[in-house]
Amino acid sequence: MIEQKKDLPAKHRKFSRRQFIGSAAAAAAALSVMPTRAGTRNTRPITDKAIFKLKYAPPLGMFEKHAGKDPIDQLKFMADQDFRAMFDNGLMNRPIPQQESITQEMDRLSMTLGPFVAYADFSKKSFVTRDKDIRRMLTERIKAAVEVAKRVNAKWALVVPGRFDEGLEWNYQTANVIENLKWCAEICEPSGLVIVIEPLNALKNHPGLFLTKIPQAYQICRAVSSPSCKIVNDLYHQQITEGNLIPNID
Incomplete structure (x- = not known):
């Protein structure tokens, strides 16, 4: 005869933050490979990169701590994070060669200027x-x-x-x-x-x-x-x- 375990009192139901995060990560990993339709699997890898449906446009300078001061490097970083647009309040006051290089890089990255x-x-x-x-x-x-x-x-x-x-x-x-x-x-x-x-x-x-x-x-x-x-x-x-x-x- 199988003895059923009784529920623990509430005071014993402790779940550490580390256990919670580990369990959540495991659940997310399991879901990522569950069949989505008959005969198909969602094989998209888990990544830190965001996938945006809207054209969010961060300003130049927002990611300077991550990408450095060069606007071109900042644009590359934005594109790597799946941002497909950018705005630059000070664009009109930039030197013409810099305006042109920013435009060329945005074209290469298929980004829209706000x-x-x-x-x-x-x-x-x-x-x-x-x-x-x-x-x-x-x-x-x-x-x-x-x-x-x-x-x-x-x-x-x-x-x-x-x-x-x-x-x-x-x-x-x-x-x-x-x-x-x-x-x-x-x-x-x-x-x-x-x-x-x-x-x-x-x-x-x-x-x-x-x-x-x-x-x-x-x-x-x-x-x-x-x-x-x-x-x-x-x-x-x-x-x-x-x-x-x-x-x-x-």
């Missing part, structure tokens, strides 16, 4: 004004961004419209931002470059900026009415500013 920064001066009242000298500066900056985009095969150029003006009624500022963006979008349209405006949070990181909310950015883009003016929806900033993330995406 938005680079065309204009983002957090200290100036720029897009909110009607000042002709400022408009001239903005349009020259966008012309330069178009040339960079051609060189690096970029589709998007990021723009932050600068600070708001405490001495000017808000709706006038909105009208000025729309007008200045129309000038900039008109410059971009022939090449297909798209300006993407980015609302940033004023509560934690960027107090004093004009553009902070997605509905505000939507209103501006509708008024600009150009295929070369769209929105970057940075969920980090928008969760801080307003929440309501899913309806704003819709």
Whole structure:
């Protein structure tokens, strides 16, 4: 007669962290070779390399501790980790030979370039004004961004419209931002470059900026009415500013 073992009291059911990890690893290894369909096996090796379904785009510099300071080595490291995109806020200010070498390596690795920064001066009242000298500066900056985009095969150029003006009624500022963006979008349209405006949070990181909310950015883009003016929806900033993330995406 077989005697059944009684359950141990709860106080004796101790499982060390090392035992747990070992058991989990063994279970994962077993699952990796279990039949997935009749006559087939999942023989994919277990690896530390992530397999992403979305194009996550880390910035240059994020993996400097792993890959060194050379942007090319960083790109290789990103590709080895299965990242298929990259963004570089400072790309426009890099020397032309370096822009070209980065582009060549991204082409070789079949990586996509995300938005680079065309204009983002957090200290100036720029897009909110009607000042002709400022408009001239903005349009020259966008012309330069178009040339960079051609060189690096970029589709998007990021723009932050600068600070708001405490001495000017808000709706006038909105009208000025729309007008200045129309000038900039008109410059971009022939090449297909798209300006993407980015609302940033004023509560934690960027107090004093004009553009902070997605509905505000939507209103501006509708008024600009150009295929070369769209929105970057940075969920980090928008969760801080307003929440309501899913309806704003819709």
